Amino acid sequence: MKETIYNSIQVVLSILMIVVILLQQKGSGLSGVFGGSSNVYSTKRGVDKILHWGTIALALIFFGVALLRLI
Secondary structure, eight states: HHHHHHHHHHHHHHHHHHHHHHHHHOOTTTTTTTTOOOOOOOOEEEEEEEEHHHHHHHHHHHHHHHHHHHH
């Protein structure tokens, strides 16, 4: 029973993490690798900042649930 709950939580968290990470990508593709990006430094504001911190929170919760499964 507990395994099923932990598995379900991890699947939901992983899907949410994928969505949040994909929302952060704003066309940076391979052009940034070869020096095509003109932004050297930019601060995160508004939705960008929320997505950034949301990704960190989801990753921490995901790894926390993974550790709970080990116990």
